[in-house]
Amino acid sequence: MASNVSLKSKGKSTKGSSKSSEGKSATQAFKEWTTWAVKKAKVITHYGFIPLVIIIGMNSEPKPQLSQLLSPV
Incomplete structure (x- = not known):
């Protein structure tokens, strides 16, 4: 008995895509870049907000x- 194993790749599939990077319009490239930038900004904001608040709090007067800083009172 032979077992068939199929491997699924995550992400976008390039199979069957006939578009090249030179063939994309400027608006499509802008939309892709904007989407990429917003995703990265979301991650940076998610992981950087609390440390930023702590750093600002540690540098304020009175120290x-x-x-x-971490206690809720």
Whole structure:
């Protein structure tokens, strides 16, 4: 008995795509770049917001301790 194994690739499939990068219009390239930039900005904002608040809090006057910044009171 032979078992058939199919491997599925994640992401966009390039199979059957006849478009080349030179054939794309300027608006399509702009839309792709904008989508890519927004996705990256979302990730940066998600992982960078809390550390940014802590850094700003540590540099303010009067200088609080880290435990005072993280406590909810």
